[in-house]
Amino acid sequence: xxxxxxxxxxxxxxxxxxxxxxxxxxxxxxxxxxxxxxxxxxxxxxxxxxxxxxxxxxxxxxxxxxxxxxxxxxxxxxxxxxxxxxxxxxxxxxxxxxxxxxxxxxxxxxxxxxxxxxxxxxxxxxxxxxxxxxxxxxxxxxxxxxxxxxxxxxxxxxxxxxxxxxxxxxxxxxxxxxxxxxxxxxxxxxxxxxxxxxxxxxxxxxxxxxxxxxxxxxxxxxxxxxxxxxxxxxxxxxxxxxxxxxxxxxxxxx
Amino acid sequence: xxxxxxxxxxxxxxxxxxxxxxxxxxxxxxxxxxxxxxxxxxxxxxxxxxxxxxxxxxxxxxxxxxxxxxxxxxxxxxxxxxxxxxxxxxxxxxxxxxxxxxxxxxxxxxxxxxxxxxxxxxxxxxxxxxxxxxxxxxxxxxxxxxxxxxxxxxxxxxxxxxxxxxxxxxxxxxxxxxxxxxxxxxxxxxxxxxxxxxxxxxxxxxxxxxxxxxxxxxxxxxxxxxxxxxxxxxxxxxxxxxxxxxxxxxxxxxxxxxxxxxxxxxxxxxxxxxxxxxxxxxxxxxxxxxxxxxxxxxxxxxxxxxxxxxxxxxxxxxxxxxxxxxxxxxxxxxxxxxxxxxxxxxxxxxxxxxxxxx
Numbered sequence: 001x002x003x004x005x006x007x008x009x010x011x012x013x014x015x016x017x018x019x020x021x022x023x024x025x026x027x028x029x030x031x032x033x034x035x036x037x038x039x040x041x042x043x044x045x046x047x048x049x050x051x052x053x054x055x056x057x058x059x060x061x062x063x064x065x066x067x068x069x070x071x072x073x074x075x076x077x078x079x080x081x082x083x084x085x086x087x088x089x090x091x092x093x094x095x096x097x098x099x100x101x102x103x104x105x106x107x108x109x110x111x112x113x114x115x116x117x118x119x120x121x122x123x124x125x126x127x128x129x130x131x132x133x134x135x136x137x138x139x140x141x142x143x144x145x146x147x148x149x150x151x152x153x154x155x156x157x158x159x160x161x162x163x164x165x166x167x168x169x170x171x172x173x174x175x176x177x178x179x180x181x182x183x184x185x186x187x188x189x190x191x192x193x194x195x196x197x198x199x200x201x202x203x204x205x206x207x208x209x210x211x212x213x214x215x216x217x218x219x220x221x222x223x224x225x226x227x228x229x230x231x232x233x234x235x236x237x238x239x240x241x242x243x244x245x246x247x248x249x250x251x252x253x254x
Numbered sequence: 255x256x257x258x259x260x261x262x263x264x265x266x267x268x269x270x271x272x273x274x275x276x277x278x279x280x281x282x283x284x285x286x287x288x289x290x291x292x293x294x295x296x297x298x299x300x301x302x303x304x305x306x307x308x309x310x311x312x313x314x315x316x317x318x319x320x321x322x323x324x325x326x327x328x329x330x331x332x333x334x335x336x337x338x339x340x341x342x343x344x345x346x347x348x349x350x351x352x353x354x355x356x357x358x359x360x361x362x363x364x365x366x367x368x369x370x371x372x373x374x375x376x377x378x379x380x381x382x383x384x385x386x387x388x389x390x391x392x393x394x395x396x397x398x399x400x401x402x403x404x405x406x407x408x409x410x411x412x413x414x415x416x417x418x419x420x421x422x423x424x425x426x427x428x429x430x431x432x433x434x435x436x437x438x439x440x441x442x443x444x445x446x447x448x449x450x451x452x453x454x455x456x457x458x459x460x461x462x463x464x465x466x467x468x469x470x471x472x473x474x475x476x477x478x479x480x481x482x483x484x485x486x487x488x489x490x491x492x493x494x495x496x497x498x499x500x501x502x503x504x505x506x507x508x509x510x511x512x513x514x515x516x517x518x519x520x521x522x523x524x525x526x527x528x529x530x531x532x533x534x535x536x537x538x539x540x541x542x543x544x545x546x547x548x549x550x551x552x553x554x555x556x557x558x559x560x561x562x563x564x565x566x567x568x569x570x571x572x573x574x575x576x577x578x579x580x581x582x583x584x585x586x587x588x589x590x591x592x593x594x595x596x597x598x599x600x601x602x603x604x605x606x607x608x609x610x611x612x
Contacts, residue, residue, distance in 0.1 A: 050463075050464050052460070052463075072463040072464065073463050073466050073467060073468045073469065074466075075464065075466075076464060076465050076466030077466050081464070081465070082464050084460070084461060084464075088458045088460055088461035088464075089457075089458070089461070090453055090454050090456075090457035090458060090461075091457050091458075092453070092456075092457060092521065093450075093453055093454075093457070096266070097450060097453070100447075100450055101450045101451070101453075101454045101462075101465060101467070102465055103447070104447060104450075104451060104454075104465050104466050104467050105465070105466035107447040109446070109447065111448055111475060114442065114443065114446035114447060114448045115439055115442055115443060115446075115448075116442065117442040117445065117446060121446055122264075122267065125263075125267055125445075125446070126263050126264070126267075129263040129266075130263070164465070168465060168466070
């Protein structure tokens with residue numbers, strides 16, 4: 001039994017097969033990367049894991065349990081957090097509030113107690129704050145703490161979205177193109193953080209990425225996808241040199 | 255310029271963020287509590303009206319400002335609150351029980367509306383809420399045994415523990431205390447997980463879901479709380495106008511409430527209060543204006559809604575953050591006086607959002 005696996009996953013929109021019989025398995029403590037040209041179905045796989053889309057066929061298993069039919073809001077409770085390709089932060093809230101929203105699944109207080117904000121609610125809030133401050137320290141976000149998202153540059157937003165997913169305290173983190181739109185320096189930082197997330201926080205990472213320098217640096221295993229099908233799997237080097245992968249990116253007889 | 259030095263997480267949780275808050279809000283509180291001592295009955299009445307509007311607006315703010323569900327039917331919740339309260343009073347239920355029951359009834363109706371409505375978004379929800387308001391108006395007209403139908407319904411003056419409240423200033427205090435309690439409740443919502451979930455649902459449903467927020471549940475809760483607060487305002491409004499008739503709670507009132515929170519500043523508690531004062535002021539000035547204008551214009555029936563609409567449009571174009579947003583800019587200008595830059599609040603380019611799932 002693998003830590004996380006998808007089996008024969010398929011999804012078609014009308015006549016288009018976005019994902020076609022894709023399978024892979026990853027182990028705990030791994031950084032597993034999915035690469036592939038635009039429209040290969042990478043984000044669609046993520047959206048099926050997040051239960052935004054229901055697969056037409058196949059199963060998704062996390063720690064042995066079938067989570068294919070879980071509701072979208074149950075996925076975080078199961079232990080899977082994610083970021084989005086084009087950043088989905090809460091624009092009008094501050095960085096701190098965004099990170100605190102990441103604590104939602106750890107909140108068990110009944111609504112009535114929240115309305116009266118009794119001392120227990122305050123204690124819980126302070127505990128959440130301490131946890132959030134750990135993430136702020138980890139990602140060096142301290143001087144953005146009280147800024148509204150709308151006022152922050154793209155690179156910082158990317159970091160905050162990563163931080164918000166870490167506040168969930170997941171066991172598996174899905175990163176949808178963590179380096180897109182980042183400059184080389186920021187990309188390098190992102191690489192260090194992904195390493196730290198794996199080694200220090202013990203969170204497994206499933207990632208979609210185009211930047212091959214980042215992929216080479218952090219990935220334990222890589223899978224290539226084209227037209228919804230898995231075309232190669234192995235180490236970063238193996239996948240990059242695989243003839244089908246070269247053909248998918250550059251064209252050619254394959 | 256004040257620089258806050260943070261040494262304690264409680265600093266962010268407290269209502270008063272620094273001593274300036276304590277001073278200015280204490281001053282404001284003193285002013286509103288002493289107002290009836292210096293104002294004559296007419297103005298005390300006007301002020302009471304504004305406070306009731308503020309309460310109703312606060313209710314609408316919870317669902318529209320915080321949760322992002324635009325409702326054009328909130329006058330219906332005021333109607334439900336007002337008629338339930340008035341009816342219970344005629345059945346001999348005392349004021350202190352009847353008012354909470356009225357708020358609760360309105361809340362339960364809000365809940366029933368919210369369960370199907372939480373599946374709708376944007377314009378569809380707004381139209382559904384409008385339809386709901388029309389249905390409620392019709393029910394009020396036709397359920398004559400309870401509401402008096404088109405003949406209307408007289409509301410007795412409120413009595414607290416056997417003491418009848420006739421004076422304007424006495425009623426002003428009743429409304430004021432309830433408004434302050436409601437504000438405290440809403441501020442509590444905002445600083446607790448529920449309030450954050452509401453803002454999350456407003457700004458991005460997709461990522462709210464991926465963080466484990468139950469979107470439908472959050473919307474339903476917002477509707478429930480919103481309907482309760484607005485229903486409470488309705489109950490208080492019943493005594494204020496002393497005579498209920500179906501057209502009191504028509505579409506114009508719904509628009510007025512929405513106008514209030516947009517003009518005041520969406521998504522803030524201040525916005526509801528500022529908006530109520532502005533609308534109260536506007537109503538007073540329109541009635542003065544009507545006398546000054548030539549009769550051909552002054553007596554036109556559509557003058558009031560027309561002006562309200564115009565103001566709403568102007569605010570949406572020129573100051574989407576409302577009076578409160580303007581005030582924040584002005585305050586920042588003063589605080590950073592020689593260094594204020596015109597572009598401080600200029601909105602940055604917003605980045606592409608992830609493809610929506612629907």
